Amino acid sequence: MKYWLMKSEPDCFSLEDLINSPDQTTPWDGVRNYQARNLMREEMKTGDKVLFYHSGKNAAVVGLAEVVREAYPDFTSWDPENSHFDSKSTPESPRWFMVDVKFVKQFSNPIPLNYLKTVEGLEGMALLRKGNRLSVQPVTEEEYAVITKLAEEM
DNA sequence: GCCAACGTTGGC
DNA sequence: GCCAACGTTGGC
Numbered sequence: 001m002k003y004w005l006m007k008s009e010p011d012c013f014s015l016e017d018l019i020n021s022p023d024q025t026t027p028w029d030g031v032r033n034y035q036a037r038n039l040m041r042e043e044m045k046t047g048d049k050v051l052f053y054h055s056g057k058n059a060a061v062v063g064l065a066e067v068v069r070e071a072y073p074d075f076t077s078w079d080p081e082n083s084h085f086d087s088k089s090t091p092e093s094p095r096w097f098m099v100d101v102k103f104v105k106q107f108s109n110p111i112p113l114n115y116l117k118t119v120e121g122l123e124g125m126a127l128l129r130k131g132n133r134l135s136v137q138p139v140t141e142e143e144y145a146v147i148t149k150l151a152e153e154m
Numbered sequence: 155g156c157c158a159a160c161g162t163t164g165g166c
Numbered sequence: 167g168c169c170a171a172c173g174t175t176g177g178c
């Protein structure tokens with residue numbers, strides 16, 4: 001069992017959008033970063049736990065999700081109409097992959113990024129490292145435990 | 155294979 | 167809106 005943090009711009013795809021998705025499940029499409037792709041393709045397994053993070057204004061961990069389908073080709077990558085189209089990716093030779101994630105929980109009080117920075121035990125968290133832009137990040141079991149506990153207390 | 159230029163992300 | 171950090175591209 002592994003733990004992850006997945007970022008999304010709420011204007012693009014928010015936790016509310018996930019809740020309103022069919023079966024409260026969505027393909028995590030549009031990732032066009034090799035490091036993030038490799039994590040999804042090689043590391044993410046069904047049942048892994050996901051912290052759902054909103055970037056931008058009011059950046060915060062807003063809830064929990066779960067991996068329900070392991071990596072498969074991101075079909076938006078060969079759709080010329082799609083904003084994440086990549087001419088080098090084809091159905092025969094897909095370059096980009098995605099997983100499906102399912103809604104688990106919405107925190108009654110999101111945990112803001114600037115609060116996370118003050119929490120003991122999260123000093124080493126990838127999210128808090130300066131300049132980190134990775135949209136799919138590994139989270140340690142300890143970090144996950146600290147954050148989910150915080151969410152219950154807030 | 156190096157590196158400058160450029161584009162994007164994302165916090166502030 | 168600014169800008170630091172980082173990834174990608176392309177000339178050499």
